[in-house]
Amino acid sequence: MKSQSRVLQVVVDVPGLQVGQVFDFRWPWPDPPPAGTAVIVPWASQRRVGFVWGASDVSEVPPERLRDVIARVDSWPALPEPLLALARFASTYYHASPGEILLPSLPEPLRRVASFEIESPESGGPQARWAGRPRRAKPMVRSEAASWPALNADQQRAVDWLAARVGQGFAAALLFGVTGSGKTEVYLHAVRQTLDAGRDVLLLVPEIALTEGLARRVRERFPDTDVAVMTSGLADGARAQAWLAAAHGQARIVVGTRSAVFAPLRAPGLIIVDEEHDASYKQQDGVRLQARDLAVMRAHLAGCPVLLGSATPSLESWNNAQSGRYALLRLPNRAVAGARLPKLRVIDLRAHRRARGSAAEAGPVSPPLLDALRACLAAGQQSLLFANRRGWAPALACDACGWVADCDQCSAHFALHRARLFRPQAGKASAGRSNALGYTLICHHCSAHRPAPAACPACGNPDLLPKGQGTQKIEAELAAVLPDARIARMDRDSTRRRGSGAALLADMDAGAIDVLVGTQMVAKGHDFPRLTLVGVTGTDSLLVAPDFRAEERLFALLMQVAGRAGRATDPGEVLVETRLPQHPLFAELLAQDYEAAAARLLAEREALNLPPYATLAVLRVAATSDAQAQGFLDQAREAAPAVTGVRIYHPVPAGVPRVANQARWQMLVEAGTRSQLQSLLGPWLPLVAAQAGARLRWHIDVDPIEV
């Protein structure tokens, strides 16, 4: 008689796993749980939550070492097959273990073994029940029911395109709409069509700060529908509840950031990726996955349409739309009647010195920008001042002897910050304290921090000078020249506390802020009808960055931030300060001509054989010495099998060659096609891993956004 015992392959998230690595456990009871079921398994002397990946009758693990599953989790259904297929795809494409892909998408409380109660019924094997609080039914919020504006012809065309495809299998479209053209309105109508067809919706946004606003708009429109929000910004309990609501098919709409691409929706009927060009969709640590690309793959596997929206599409998506692989849906005009795209002006900083110190014009911005800020304030309207750096200044230097405050662990300057950002750790009483002036030096690479010195440590000069300016300095100096303005700052430092970002946005909405100074965070998505002026400072460094995507990214950023101005009927104005006004990017920006910029950049990419005309991967390593890092990559290069169409460049030091006392090197792999690249990586990476052993930290980045 056949034994009822089955071997289950289980995926877990533990460090140092290899591609496709799964672990065998015995299921000695009847009815082995299907793939996608969460299980609790023994792990050395501990226990872990994992997912069943597959089952078989045999194992390569000797029977005496094969351990029993502790329990199956029966608090939520097994993950649906298309989601498992997505994890399988991501595991092979990004060269990670399926556990590293799947487990991080499970909120922490649902991964904590201690939060489960285990029961052993008479038959069927032990069951684990999550002991967290059950989700309370959402009280129905009935304001008035939000009204649905009549769509304009362009919006209607886009919605019709989608409506015809809901329930009809995979289809992909790029919704190319200028800022304020009503892309969100198209999403909302498409959501309605999908819900009406009995399917669920996954809506991805790049920023935590944008999730709440969008979720609010969605809830207003669908007051009877359960909407789950999934971001890392939520408290653990809330994340667990949102995940469970999706897994049970209770939440029919999921709004979330990158990791929500793995949300356990049962039957997605539409996947939307808002601001699809945004770099936040690319994970920059752990597994380097690209959530936008995975969203397209998920739609493919689930057999549903996917909609990628942007005013400045990624060149990859734009190229796909040009080649006909994606449908191109255009929204060329602003949606609000009478609203037009803002007027842009480039201020040549070489002609307008900031004249710091002269009483009349002292200030953090050029005179024309200051005049515009004053006029805007006088007219009772709001302005937005974008700066590229947070903190007080990107560096602190001594003009007498040339000393610069450098991090001693990294090849980078310390940034200067006003006020203390870190609590001193126990036992390190002085670390992190500000000096008497309240300035702290902080390394943005390794987070090392110390009080700023009162005088130059090299020559004793007491007049150390901040170099360049960050948001803190702009905010403070603006307050001096615009004493009547209510000025606020929005950046990573000012929004550390949960809810503080939302509070700033609410103040802006309520008109309690006249001038909002901020970083990338303020550039995206927000809709402030009274905002008519946008000033842009300090972006030249982005234009000359060595990264081949720098220009694409700067153009998108400038269009995005410019798009915040004049969204209602009051005309908007955008002033961009630069020392490189002759750069072709500014002509395209002035004309707000994304298509011209995209055509120029794509021609450059084609000539240089860069994505989307080639596929890249980067092998990166951190080691104790340059020699060790370089040696590792040299050796990896020698070990690489020859694959047609693939070229492996020589190792080079990384952009920041030393971080936290580790030497960082990288090696570029270029291939004509994805499959060529994968035919190299498949056989090659196990050799690289074996060669690295446990002593080196390395990773492969497929489709890197920075090289």
Ligand code: ADP
């Ligand atoms: P986007 O997402 O493209 O930036 P939004 O969807 O936020 O644009 O729309 C911009 C503004 O236009 C919002 O205030 C929105 O309410 C308004 N809007 C969008 N579509 C319409 C429409 N069909 N009729 C009137 N107003 C609209």
Ligand code: ZN
């Ligand atoms: Zn000095």
Ligand code: ZN
């Ligand atoms: Zn450092």
